[in-house]
Amino acid sequence: MLRSERSSLRRFLLLYWLLTLSLLVLAFTVYYRSQERIMLLEQKARMVDYASEQIKRLARLHRYFPELRTYPRDSRFRSAIYDLEYRQIFSTMQSNDVDFRKDIYRRDGVIHYVKILDKYYLGAKYLFIETPDNLHWYRQMMWKLGIAGVMAILLLALVGLYLARLFTRPMRRSIELLDRFIKDTTHELNTPLSTILTNVEGIDASSLDDRQRRKLERIEVAARTVSSLYDDLKFVTLEGKRPAREEEFDFAPLLRERLEYFEGMMRAKGIRLESSIRSAPIHADRRLLARVVDNLLSNAIKYNRRGGTIRVRLLPGKLRIEDTGRGISKVALSEIFERYSRFDESEGGFGLGLDIVRRIVDRYGFDLKIDSEEGKGTWVVLRWGNEVKGK
Amino acid sequence: MGMKGISLVLILLGSNLVSGGSFDRNCVPCHRHEKVSLRKTFMNALLVYSGEKNMKAGLRYFLKHPSRDTSVMGDEFFRTHSIKRPSELSDAELDEALDEYWERYKVIGNLE
Structure with missing residues (x-):
């Protein structure tokens, strides 16, 4: 393969890869987000129930405060309450990096569900319910993405190579045509060139006058130039067939x-x-x-x-x-x-x-x-x- | 502890009422007289206002312009109590009283 052809092929493949990889990344991101969303929706149904239970406990604590001061805890989840000004009132959560704008999200290996209270028990407007994210869905999804990714890359590589060959075919054809022409020309040059050089070298230059000697020299220079060109052409067309x-x-x-x-x-x-x-x-x-x-x-x-x-x-x-x-x-x-x-x-x-x-x-x-x-x-x-x- | 001890407690209580903050001077006596629990009022206010700044602003407005609509007490309360008179305290005294009220009854920092 010629350097120019290789360079065109490399540029095309680079462009093709960048484009297809971008599309792959985009598709995978969309898939990842949708899987995450599905998982969160499944979790949300459970966490809504936890929030309802916790609100009842908060209402009871509100009524009996300060005689009762112990914040309600549950082995199934952790929770936190924040007031209207986003100030934490109390928390048993592992991660207090909270987001008030979303209703459910993943963060630091946990899932947070946010419930806005109708009545601000203990001054709380926001109730956060936290459960651990076991990442089972994530591992399953990554496994699927991995297999799909490898298959897609292999397929895209094959398609890319096919397309690259298709696009460089006209260039290859014209170069092959030129190579064939040079090969044929080279073959036809050999005999007359050898004859000219042998005869020029065979002439006794000392027997000639200056004018004739200069003419002979010019013939020799021209013949040597053609000879050098012939050697190049021979190298290009026959290189590889001759053992080094x-x-x-x-x-x-x-x-x-x-x-x-x-x-x-x-x-x-x-x-x-x-x-x-x-x-x-x-x-x-x-x-x-x-x-x-x-x-x-x-x-x-x-x-x-x-x-x-x-x-x-x-x-x-x-x-x-x-x-x-x-x-x-x-x-x-x-x-x-x-x-x-x-x-x-x-x-x-x-x-x-x-x-x-x-x-x-x-x-x-x-x-x-x-x-x-x-x-x-x-x-x-x-x-x-x-x-x-x-x- | 005999008569001496009782006298000492009375003196201390008296001095507290006289030398206490704006809240003790301007709010506690009236609430005590009307038998309206300050704790109950505070918890009702929390249910409505949630945050510290919001609650202080809401109560300040109520104290200056009292009405049944802006009160944190339910209709039940007004069967036995009438609406209070507008406060005549200066803004500074009112703010001081509300700050003391918040600090004394707040939930934040008092849960276990």
């Missing part, structure tokens, strides 16, 4: 060889090369690493200004390639690794280069950082081994 040949080797000779390969292209554009190359062991597939270097160098040449400079520095665990081109904007930098994206449409190519680089770098766990300043140039730093760990 990973080994420990010195990066320096490979880098020198690739610099030499691009020498003609640099000379044609009047680009000066400043290189500092030290021995740098690396563990990778030579051909894949060559693709990384070729793409980075090719970009540095392609997007450099005429008569510019390319600085290449190789140290153990670190390669830095710097150009003096026009630079890349911040927006373009964020999309630079997307396949088929080119940050400068005036230059040729398919926009495959950095996608390939990213795939190889990710494969080996290397670190690649690209920085740029518009009008000044671009800096690419590749790190591997201990440099990545210690970064």
Whole structure:
């Protein structure tokens, strides 16, 4: 799956999940509230009876007060009385965090029922009846919600994946079409390209005059450019079908060889090369690493200004390639690794280069950082081994 | 305890009536004379007014503008008693008497 496709899929799934989870939470909340309401209504019938009994006891106490001073108690419930000004007159309740606006509610593991008295016995306007909330209904409901939740999430996940595939199908088709086209083109490029390069290399340049030599050089540069493009296309279409040949080797000779390969292209554009190359062991597939270097160098040449400079520095665990081109904007930098994206449409190519680089770098766990300043140039730093760990 | 002891109690009671608060000076003697229980009146007022502030406000209004409609006593009471005269006490004295009345007979803090 391509990065762009993956990113679209991720965004869609995120949106889908947020929406469906919100709906799920809403549905569960409504269900929870309705279950709580049902439980409270069941409790209320019982608590209304308790309140009636307690009111009779309060009336008796009112009549005989202060000869009788003991507040009436009952083993089935606890109670409290409050006056019209919400002041507590007496309470045997466990929780005195009371709500005068509701007639029945749950709080701190208890259920409170509020009865407004017609006659204010002992000055009480509000009688609170408290019974413990055994949470049996809650456990039962949570169990049901849990099962329903898991099933709903699984179902929604499947629907989400199906929808995501449905929505990304047009994008996938167009990319597949492009891939197929490139594959076919690549196949057709191989033979004529090999013929051109073999013949160009076979010509004895010393036997030619300056004018002809320059023409030959131009042919060679053009052929090498196409060859580099061919290698990229081959990598994209055939990667995965070819077994990797990973080994420990010195990066320096490979880098020198690739610099030499691009020498003609640099000379044609009047680009000066400043290189500092030290021995740098690396563990990778030579051909894949060559693709990384070729793409980075090719970009540095392609997007450099005429008569510019390319600085290449190789140290153990670190390669830095710097150009003096026009630079890349911040927006373009964020999309630079997307396949088929080119940050400068005036230059040729398919926009495959950095996608390939990213795939190889990710494969080996290397670190690649690209920085740029518009009008000044671009800096690419590749790190591997201990440099990545210690970064 | 002989004559000396009895004299001492009388002196103390007398001094209490003279030097007591507004409630003792202005309410108790009349209620005693009319044989109207202050406790009974208080409990009746509680049944109607419930809260402290509400009850004091209600009683204050009644004492200044007495009528059968605003009285906390039932119709039975008025068969043997007539309606009282409007109070001539100042607002400060009335408030002091009502505060003392509440403190003396209140239910809050007196239940077990």
